[in-house]
Amino acid sequence: MVVMNNTTVQNISARRAALDAKFKKWPRNTIASHFYEACMTYPERIYIHADSHSITYKETWESATDYAKALLQLGVKRRDHVAILMENDVVYPALMLACSMIGAVFIPINTMLSKNELKYILIQSDAQFLIMHQATKNNRLADSISALLHEADFKEDSQLQDVICIPNHDETIDKQFTPWDEFCKKAEQTTDDEWKERWGESRYPDEVGAIIYTSGSTGTPKGVMLTDDMLLRSAYSTCMSRAIEDGRVTYAPLPFYHCYNLIEGILAMSFVGGLLVAPKAFSPIHALEMIEKYKANDFLLVPTMLVPFLNHPKLKDYDLSSLFAMWCGAAPAPVPVWKKTIELLGLTEIITGYGQSEVASSGVTTELGISLETLTTRVGRPKLGGVSGLPEFNGSNVEYKTVDIDTHETLPHGSVGELAVRGATVTHGYYKKPEETEKVIDKDGWLLTGDVGRIDENGYIELIGRSKEMYKVSGELVSPREVEGVISKHPMVDQVAVIGVPDTITTEAGVAFIELKAGETCTRRDILNWCSESLARFKVPRHVWFVESADWPLTSTGKVQKFRLKEIAEERIAARGR
Structure with a gap:
């Protein structure tokens, strides 16, 4: 069991009370409006550290303003689609913020994709502008995009107007691309009045702010449309459920292009003036070094990272005493791994969670301080919403039920069936895929998750498997x-x-x-x-x-x-x- 004494419980209550005190009611901001408040509140605090670079909240806002002005000069209109193909970088959150400022749709793309996979997403998403790194450690992104720009069918089918390339490799940048420095200089040609006017026109939190493509664990990616309000509600409810305190330091070796770090890291930290340490890639030794150096309190990761981290021979050589919280999600972790985590790290606030891009990352998390048995057999219950929650969902932003796998009829409470979810953070559909949307979202907003499970007497979800992964042996x-x-x-x-x-x-x-x-x-x-x-x-x-x-x-x-x-x-x- 994760042991929590009365002092710890009181501390958790105090942390939640501090979060509650931030808003008398949910402000329904755009990401830009939300970040303006955060950057004015915590200007000198470091916000993001990515490998060898750090950026404060104030610098993030200033950079985002410059990028927004440059995008305006480039010709980006409201509701235009701006794709981002980048490794973790301090520039990344500022670009998301810049898109929100000018009312553009932010589309993060997986940097591990092949040329043909990039081709599919760039065409399907109607991306008009692409900002990318020249290369990652294992993927020559510029080569793939250069090749696409020469393909006749890509030219005909895509909406791509401009590609901005950030150099991070020895090779010369293709002349078809706009160099990053040249792009940044465009900001000088846009006045403050022009930028403020566009920002004023873009303060509607229920427009689609981001299209996040599913990770492809079951096949072809689909573009999940999420509004600014969905993204912010999910991040805030994570803060409430985890009782994230002012100034938390989180180590998260997860890609920014995925909703896990985008929402549970980048956005969640912005509500508490926290620091997010987010390297480009995970290695156990780097994790040990960074947790010690930055005195990280929290660790966001997946089981395939946790196992080698715990098994590293130098684990006990580092001072990890600042670490008290961990979220290990995205896939189930075996019982022995959880036991070893508690024994070796002495953590008191370990959780797991469950969600998907369609629910703006996590819909549920486990409670702080629950037994190891519950932690290893349940994925959680709807997150605490605080002021962001809805009364019809008992203060959460979502509600779950189980339905018959074949007929989709609602099943009695406690029955095993396909999990369905609806609520304030649930997508309204997939971009340009009406048939796929209709298959999984009904007229009342219930979204079929594709997961089979049951909801126990305490409201906790027990996952049994993917509906498509269940199989029959002799009936x-x-x-x-x-x-x-x-x-x-x-x-x-x-x-x-x-x-x-x-x-x-x-x-x-x-x-x-x-x-x-x-x-x-x-x-x-x-x-x-x-x-x-x-x-x-x-x-x-x-x-x-x-x-x-x-x-x-x-x-x-x-x-x-x-x-x-x-x-x-x-x-x-x-x-x-x-």
């Missing part, structure tokens, strides 16, 4: 999550993922991909015997394959791409049958 439904939970408790197992594949005898069969702990050995028979002690025979995987850490097909946020595992399994089975 019996199997939850991959249940099987994963059993295998993860094996003393030799570090991580596991289970999927179903077609089978000529039993319709479908289970496949377990397993990564063992360093230096450990195990056999297929060991795993089958272990499963047989806790699972019905039909739930025991037929196929077991051991993989290395580098073998997992992951999204940019550390989620295992199960559709890729399914492809790998089917290829191996087919090859075996030849």
Whole structure:
């Protein structure tokens, strides 16, 4: 259990009271209006540290103003689409803020995408302007975009008017691009009056402020349309649920282009004048160094980061005493990992959560100080909303229910079914995809999440699996999550993922991909015997394959791409049958 004494509980209440005192009622700001207040309140505090660069709140506002003026000079109109293809950088939040100032739609794009994946999103999103880094460590972005600009079908189908390139590589920038310095100088040609006039015309919080593309864990990305008010409500309710105090220092080695760090990091910190330390990439040793150097209080990460962090041989060589909070989300973590986290780090405020881009990141989180049993079997309940919450949802911004997987009829409370959600932070649809929108959002605003679960008597959500990931063995439904939970408790197992594949005898069969702990050995028979002690025979995987850490097909946020595992399994089975 995560132990919390009375002093800690009182401290949490005091922190929430301080947040409540900020607003008498929810202000319904745009991101720009919200940041103006934050930057005027905490001008000299450092806001973002990304690798070797830091920027204060005041400097963020000043940079955003210059970028907004430059975008105006470039010809960006209200509701134009501005795509951002960048690694974590102090420039990133300022560009989001600049887009809000001038009423443009901010579109963060995954820097890990291939040329054809970039092509799809740039065309589908109707991006008229693109601001990008020349390259990342593993992706020559400029080469991909240069190639696209020469393709006839891209020229015909895309709306792209200008590409601004930030140099971060030795190669010369393509002449088709506007160099970053040249772009920044354009700000000098826009007057304060012109900028203020546009900002005044753009203060409507219910317009689409961002289009965030789904991470692709189940296939083709879709553009989730989110308003400024949705983004800010979600971030504020995270602050309330986690009782984030004034000036919190958060270490978050997660990409800015994903809603996890965008909302739970960048936006959440802005409500409390906090510092966000956000490197371009994660490494255990860098995490140890930065947590010690900046005296981080909080750690945002995913299980695929937590495991190597805890296993690092130099963990005890660093002073991590400032760290008391952690949010490990995006995927389930095995029970042994949570236990090891508490034992080694002594954290008192560990949570997990559940959500998706369609719900502006997280819809639910676990409570502070809950038992380890609840932490490992539940993903949370609707976040506390404070002044941002709605009375019809008991002070939260969203509500959940379960529905029949086939008919979508509402099920009695406590029933297992597909989770559906509606509320003030739930998207109204996917950009230019009316059919996909209609499939998942009904006339009353209920969005089908694609996740199967149940809501217990305390309002906590228990996830059972993805509706598309459930499989049937001889007519019996199997939850991959249940099987994963059993295998993860094996003393030799570090991580596991289970999927179903077609089978000529039993319709479908289970496949377990397993990564063992360093230096450990195990056999297929060991795993089958272990499963047989806790699972019905039909739930025991037929196929077991051991993989290395580098073998997992992951999204940019550390989620295992199960559709890729399914492809790998089917290829191996087919090859075996030849």
